Amino acid sequence: MRKALxxxxxxxxxxxxLLFAFFEWxxxxxxxxxxxxxxxQLQHFAAGFARTWQRxxxxxxxxxxxxxxxxxEMAAREAVAEGLDRDDAIIRKRLRQKLEFLAEDAVxxxxxxxxxxxxxxxxxxxxxxxxxxxxxxxVFVRRERPGASATAEAARLLARLRVAGSGADTARLGxxxxxxxxxxxGPVREVGLTYGxxxxxxxxxxxxxxxxGPVESAYGLHLIxxxxxLSPSVPDLAAVRPKVVGEVIAERRKRALTALYDGLxxxxxxxxxxxxAPAASGGAGR
Amino acid sequence: xxxxxxLRVVIGTLLLAAVGLPALAQDAGHDGQISExxxxxxxxxxxxxxxxxxxxxxxxxxxxxxxxxDAGAFxxxxxxxxxxxxxxxxxxxxxSGQPVKLSRPLxxxxxxxxxxxxxxxxxxxxxxxxxxxxxxxxxxxxxxxNGQGAKAAMEIIVSFSKxxxxxxxxxxxxxxAYRSAWKDTIAAAEQYNEPGRFxxxxxxxxxxxxxxxNLHRNVVFRDNGDKxxxxxxxxxxxxxxxxxxxxxxxxxxxxxKKTGGSVLAITHNGNLSNGRxxxxxxxxxxxxxxxxxxxxxxWERLAEATQTKGTxxxxxxxxxxxxxxxxxxxxxxxxxxxxxxxxxMLEFEYARAAYKNGLKLEQKLGVxxxxxxxxxxxxxxxxxxxxxxxxxxxxxxxxxxSPERTQAxxxxxxxxxxxxxxxxxxxxxxxxxxxxxxxxxxIWDAMQxxxxxxxxxxxxxxxFFGGWDFEPRDAQNRMxxxxxxxxxxxxxxDLKKAPAGKAPTFLVAALKDPIGANLDRVQVIKGWxxxxxxxxxxxxxxxWSGDRKADSKSGKVPSVGSTVSVEEATWTxxxxxxxxxxxxxxxxxxxxxxxxxxxxxxxxxxxxWTAYDAKRFGVKPLPGTRMTVTERAYTSPIWYTP
Numbered sequence: 001m002r003k004a005l006x007x008x009x010x011x012x013x014x015x016x017x018l019l020f021a022f023f024e025w026x027x028x029x030x031x032x033x034x035x036x037x038x039x040x041q042l043q044h045f046a047a048g049f050a051r052t053w054q055r056x057x058x059x060x061x062x063x064x065x066x067x068x069x070x071x072x073e074m075a076a077r078e079a080v081a082e083g084l085d086r087d088d089a090i091i092r093k094r095l096r097q098k099l100e101f102l103a104e105d106a107v108x109x110x111x112x113x114x115x116x117x118x119x120x121x122x123x124x125x126x127x128x129x130x131x132x133x134x135x136x137x138x139v140f141v142r143r144e145r146p147g148a149s150a151t152a153e154a155a156r157l158l159a160r161l162r163v164a165g166s167g168a169d170t171a172r173l174g175x176x177x178x179x180x181x182x183x184x185x186g187p188v189r190e191v192g193l194t195y196g197x198x199x200x201x202x203x204x205x206x207x208x209x210x211x212x213g214p215v216e217s218a219y220g221l222h223l224i225x226x227x228x229x230l231s232p233s234v235p236d237l238a239a240v241r242p243k244v245v246g247e248v249i250a251e252r253r254k255r256a257l258t259a260l261y262d263g264l265x266x267x268x269x270x271x272x273x274x275x276x277a278p279a280a281s282g283g284a285g286r
Numbered sequence: 287x288x289x290x291x292x293l294r295v296v297i298g299t300l301l302l303a304a305v306g307l308p309a310l311a312q313d314a315g316h317d318g319q320i321s322e323x324x325x326x327x328x329x330x331x332x333x334x335x336x337x338x339x340x341x342x343x344x345x346x347x348x349x350x351x352x353x354x355x356d357a358g359a360f361x362x363x364x365x366x367x368x369x370x371x372x373x374x375x376x377x378x379x380x381x382s383g384q385p386v387k388l389s390r391p392l393x394x395x396x397x398x399x400x401x402x403x404x405x406x407x408x409x410x411x412x413x414x415x416x417x418x419x420x421x422x423x424x425x426x427x428x429x430x431x432n433g434q435g436a437k438a439a440m441e442i443i444v445s446f447s448k449x450x451x452x453x454x455x456x457x458x459x460x461x462x463a464y465r466s467a468w469k470d471t472i473a474a475a476e477q478y479n480e481p482g483r484f485x486x487x488x489x490x491x492x493x494x495x496x497x498x499x500n501l502h503r504n505v506v507f508r509d510n511g512d513k514x515x516x517x518x519x520x521x522x523x524x525x526x527x528x529x530x531x532x533x534x535x536x537x538x539x540x541x542x543k544k545t546g547g548s549v550l551a552i553t554h555n556g557n558l559s560n561g562r563x564x565x566x567x568x569x570x571x572x573x574x575x576x577x578x579x580x581x582x583x584x585w586e587r588l589a590e591a592t593q594t595k596g597t598x599x600x601x602x603x604x605x606x607x608x609x610x611x612x613x614x615x616x617x618x619x620x621x622x623x624x625x626x627x628x629x630x631m632l633e634f635e636y637a638r639a640a641y642k643n644g645l646k647l648e649q650k651l652g653v654x655x656x657x658x659x660x661x662x663x664x665x666x667x668x669x670x671x672x673x674x675x676x677x678x679x680x681x682x683x684x685x686x687x688s689p690e691r692t693q694a695x696x697x698x699x700x701x702x703x704x705x706x707x708x709x710x711x712x713x714x715x716x717x718x719x720x721x722x723x724x725x726x727x728x729i730w731d732a733m734q735x736x737x738x739x740x741x742x743x744x745x746x747x748x749x750f751f752g753g754w755d756f757e758p759r760d761a762q763n764r765m766x767x768x769x770x771x772x773x774x775x776x777x778x779x780d781l782k783k784a785p786a787g788k789a790p791t792f793l794v795a796a797l798k799d800p801i802g803a804n805l806d807r808v809q810v811i812k813g814w815x816x817x818x819x820x821x822x823x824x825x826x827x828x829x830w831s832g833d834r835k836a837d838s839k840s841g842k843v844p845s846v847g848s849t850v851s852v853e854e855a856t857w858t859x860x861x862x863x864x865x866x867x868x869x870x871x872x873x874x875x876x877x878x879x880x881x882x883x884x885x886x887x888x889x890x891x892x893x894x895w896t897a898y899d900a901k902r903f904g905v906k907p908l909p910g911t912r913m914t915v916t917e918r919a920y921t922s923p924i925w926y927t928p
Contacts, residue, residue: 051518052526054540064525093358176762178749178795178867180340187483193390194341194747196800218800219864246477250367 035073037066045069103260104253112248118237120248125234128243134203135185135228139174141214141221154214154221161211166225168211179219185228195219338771339720339737343729344745345394346373346671347552347590347717348491348504348663353399353467357667361683364669366397366471370478370486373671381668381683389674389801390745392716394485394729396663398504399471401490401519402527468519472511479510481725490519492551494529498622500558501531503586504663505538508730509547517541530570532578535585550734552661554590556640557598558621561631564640564656566647579647579655588733589637591660591740591920592715594673594681599660599740599886599920600638603629608825609842610809610888613916614712614742623697623704641923642813642821645880648927649815659736659778659922660884662715671716673743675915676855678713678895685711689903692896692911709911713895714742718919720776736778739885739921744799750777750885752924754784756791756869766795766867777884778922789875790926794828795867796887796919803889803917804862806831806846810870814881825886828870831863848891852913855893855901862890877928884923891916 004010045065049057057065085091112120121128139161141154148156161168170181183191192200195217202215206226214221237244351369352362362381372378375391472488479486487506494501507514520537521527528534538549556563565574572578591599596616605611619626633639637660644656664673665681672679680686684694691708698705718739721732732738739748749767753774760769770776770793781790798805807830813823827836827843836843849858872883894915900907907913 048518049526051516052520052537054517054544057525061525068523068525090355090358093361094355097352097358171764176764176867177865178747178766178797179865181764189391190341193745194800199800218798218802242477243480 035070037069041069042066100257100260103256107249107252107256112245112252116248117241117244121234121237121240121244124247127247128240129232129234131187131189132204132232133185133228133230134183134188134191134226136183136191136203137170137225137227138179138181138183139170139223140177140179140219141223142175142177143220145175150221151214154223158211158213158223161223161225166209166211166227168225174223175220177219185230195222337722338767339722339732340767342718342739342745342747343393343485343721343724344716344718344741345392345396345485345729346663346666346673347396347506347588347661348398348554348593348665349395349669349671350399350491350665350667351397351669353397353471354491354667355400355402357399357669357682360667362668363683366399366474366669367478369397369669369671370395370474370484372669374478374484380670380679380686382686382688384687386670386672386677386679388672389677391484392671393724394487394719395671396487396489396504396506397471397475398489398491398506398663399467400493401468402493402521402523469515472515476511479726481723483724485724485726485729487726487730488514492520492522492527492534494522494531494534495621496522496529498620498624499560499562500555500621501529501553501562502555503531503534503551503553505534505549505551506730506733507547507549508726508734509545509549510726513545513547516545532570532572532581535581538585548730548734549585550587550730551585552588552590552663553586553658554593554663554665555595555598555621556589556635556637557596557616558619559635560620560625560627561634564634564643566634566643574647574651574655576651576653579651579653582655583653583657586655586658587736588661588738588922589640589658590662590665590715590717591637592662592712592742593665594711594714595665596710596712597714597742598636601632601636604632604636604639605823605825610825610886610916610918613918614714614912616706616710618706619699619702619704623699623702623706626702626704637920638811638813638823641882641884642815642823645813645815645882646819646821648880649819654925657923657925659733659738660740660920661717661719661733661738661922662740662742663717664715673713673716675713675743675893675895675917676898678898680708681711687899687902689899689905692899692903692905692907707908707911709896709908712742713915716741716743716745718745718748736922737776739777739919741919742915742917744802744889744917744919746799746802746805746887746889746919747795747797748885748887748919748921749793749795750921750924751775751793752779752781752790752883752926753793754781754788754791756793756871758869760793761795761867761869766793769793775924777924779924781924781926783928784875784877784926789872790883790924791869791871792828792883792885792924793867793869794885796829796865796885798862798864798889803857803892804831804859804864805866806862806888806890806916807843808866808868809886809888810883811886812872812881812883814876814879816879817876824874826870829866829868831861831866831890846890848914850891850893850897850914852893852897853901855897857890857892859890880928881926882923883926885919885921887919889917 046057046062049061049065079085139157141150141157143150145153157173188200188204191203199215199217203224203226206212206224208226208229211223211225213223215224349369350357351365352358353365364381368378372386372388373392373395375388377385377387380386475486475488478484488511489504489506492503492505520534522529534551538551541547541549553563567574591597592614597614600608600611601615601617602612617627617632640656644654648654664671667682668679668686670679680691685691685708694708696706696708696711718741719729719732720737721728749770751770751774755773760766763769774793775781792810794808794810796805796808807827810826810828811823812826813821816822830843831846834843847861849861891914894913896907896911897913899905
């Protein structure tokens with residue numbers, strides 16, 4: 001017996017069995033040629049189906065899911081074995097994307113602190129500034145009109161409006177237009193979206209509570225009255241917290257990507273083999 | 287109360303009354319009562335209680351980012367967050383590293399990436415029982431089973447990067463790059479959604495493309511992430527998905543029943559469906575019957591009238607009398623050029639023809655499946671909704687500005703010999719919505735009721751109301767929208783059972799884009815089902831710039847001309863008008879016949895993006911390249927039912 005135990009063939013057999021067991025344990029039975037669809041996987045397919053269709057799959061549907069999975073698993077293994085995953089631009093782009101996702105996601109593990117947020121808000125006030133608001137009235141004069149010229153008509157109307165004051169009845173003054181005669185208190189930016197930026201700037205500069213103009217827009221001339229104005233202001237952190245968090249995280253994600261590639265570059269030596277330089281056409285560099 | 291302050295209150299009230307009420311009440315006679323209905327005087331403030339939309343909100347229904355498999359494959363690297371930043375008005379760096387900024391922010395955006403590669407990543411841990419032997423592995427497995435997979439995945443990633451990954455599990459493949467693109471899409475939308483300022487919709491594109499025939503739909507959620515994240519988007523590969531729109535509608539119904547939320551679908555590129563987008567006889571082997579029509583009408587509220595892959599309102603073959611029908615047409619074949627187009631397919635691809643056939647089907651089935659409104663998006667696969675002619679960043683990453691992009695081929699099929707060139711891609715379009723406020727709910731509701739219109743890029747403000755009692759002087763009213771909502775229905779609405787002796791009247795108004803080109807004309811396009819059961823159409827010029835006269839025989843208004851210099855890529859606003867408004871009455875109305883009406887607004891000619899490229903890069907365009915464009919807007923129809 002002891003002689004048998006020292007038999008090299010037995011040792012080899014035992015070693016082989018151990019190796020086989022080791023790989024079985026490691027590979028979970030997924031060595032070449034064996035595909036195991038576990039109970040957990042079946043549950044997983046059914047759960048995915050239910051989240052899409054809002055009901056459990058029928059037996060034949062579940063079989064379909066399993067069939068698709070098996071085909072995919074076999075194909076993937078065969079494809080990788082044949083090296084089809086190499087030199088494929090799409091696969092490479094996807095791999096790069098996944099690696100970058102990982103680097104970015106690591107950022108989410110350490111949420112910004114109060115101090116981080118306050119510091120960001122202090123150093124980047126413009127991104128969070130609450131925009132200036134304005135409420136205004138306008139009376140419109142077309143550029144091409146019968147009768148008096150636009151500038152003459154605008155001057156005449158302005159004089160009349162100034163006499164009537166900020167409460168002037170404008171229902172029948174000026175030329176008809178679909179542009180609103182009133183804009184209730186809202187961002188100056190929206191004035192720009194409706195009338196154009198030059199008009200919005202003139203509105204910002206106009207005095208409060210008195211008819212002024214004419215101000216030009218893409219549509220014609222306008223006499224305007226700024227009824228109310230709120231200056232832009234930088235809000236408290238409490239009011240814009242989610243936005244600030246978003247900005248801080250976005251900046252960190254960008255830096256994580258830079259760090260990723262900087263780190264990788266220290267581990268790779270890059271050699272670029274330029275072709276023998278032709279006459280000074282800048283072909284070597286980009 | 288002290289006498290001084292009560293005096294102030296009285297004066298204040300009088301002032302407010304003086305300011306507010308005259309504008310409401312004194313506009314020439316009976317208009318006062320009409321305007322008062324839109325401005326109920328019960329509120330102290332005359333401006334409170336205003337319940338109708340006052341400014342169109344512009345956006346893109348259809349943007350792809352690098353989350354879409356094909357966009358990434360083309361070379362896109364921008365993700366939803368980048369897209370939102372550009373849309374909100376920031377300057378960002380494009381996929382090719384060029385700085386880019388929109389002329390003005392958009393008001394809303396739907397990032398509609400393809401659902402097929404968005405699904406949950408395979409839960410590979412489920413198949414590995416040996417993991418359960420390790421306590422950490424067991425905990426992760428339980429977390430994943432209990433819907434906390436993301437948490438587990440994050441821990442896995444972190445432990446890996448910190449080197450604390452349990453050694454026993456070290457060689458386990460696939461655990462590290464778990465990431466649900468759908469969840470990330472939702473998170474990005476939630477982050478950038480700012481009610482009142484900018485709306486980021488949650489959505490995706492269902493990309494049915496069997497045989498290369500485009501049947502794509504965009505699904506837009508009214509809801510926030512709490513509802514949307516309860517489901518997985520519908521894909522096209524069985525058994526999780528299907529390429530049949532009927533199955534998509536089932537998915538939409540199941541979503542609403544499960545979550546109490548709301549979704550709608552927007553079709554696009556009928557022009558690349560090779561006759562399958564708007565069927566009248568059968569689809570996927572089943573007849574077009576009443577249930578089909580009801581279901582389709584319920585879910586498919588809108589269609590994209592124009593986008594980078596061509597315009598789908600009208601086709602010159604179907605509308606030979608419409609001199610504006612030949613506009614940015616893609617009619618060579620299906621989406622991948624694998625099957626050429628046949629003329630008999632066209633009728634089932636374009637919106638106007640679908641509207642006409644819809645009347646026929648309504649007569650036959652009792653329900654009109656094709657009562658969709660019109661809207662637009664870009665279908666850009668760059669993360670950049672940059673669709674202005676002078677600021678066009680292409681449909682795919684290789685089509686970002688470069689000297690090559692006016693010369694290159696987009697795709698070609700050597701078997702069929704069909705080819706589409708990069709220059710044929712259009713810098714189009716944006717959608718406009720008359721929503722009461724800039725929120726997901728208000729904009730979605732406007733889409734649902736079809737109070738929307740499509741533009742090829744410029745931000746014209748277009749109103750279209752239909753009613754029985756509009757009069758020419760309504761066009762002189764200082765607040766035509768108030769009149770419109772009170773006396774009629776807005777675009778997307780319905781008129782029924784004409785009162786005796788009356789014909790439909792329409793109040794149409796268009797304001798040019800404040801930084802854009804003047805307007806040439808406004809048209810109303812009518813389609814109807816005649817007494818013989820045949821479909822008919824007629825295009826009417828209803829308002830135009832200058833003193834051109836309509837031809838006495840054809841009724842057509844002559845061309846407005848052109849101020850475009852192609853070499854310089856410029857134009858001047860010395861022709862056209864900044865604003866057009868009119869009231870138009872149908873001169874040929876028969877109250878017994880079903881009909882639809884929609885407005886089309888056309889600008890004066892302007893340089894196309896190809897002209898800007900030629901000028902800026904100094905390249906000579908290929909022969910046949912279109913260099914000018916007449917931008918336009920298309921409103922949702924108003925339908926008449928006897």
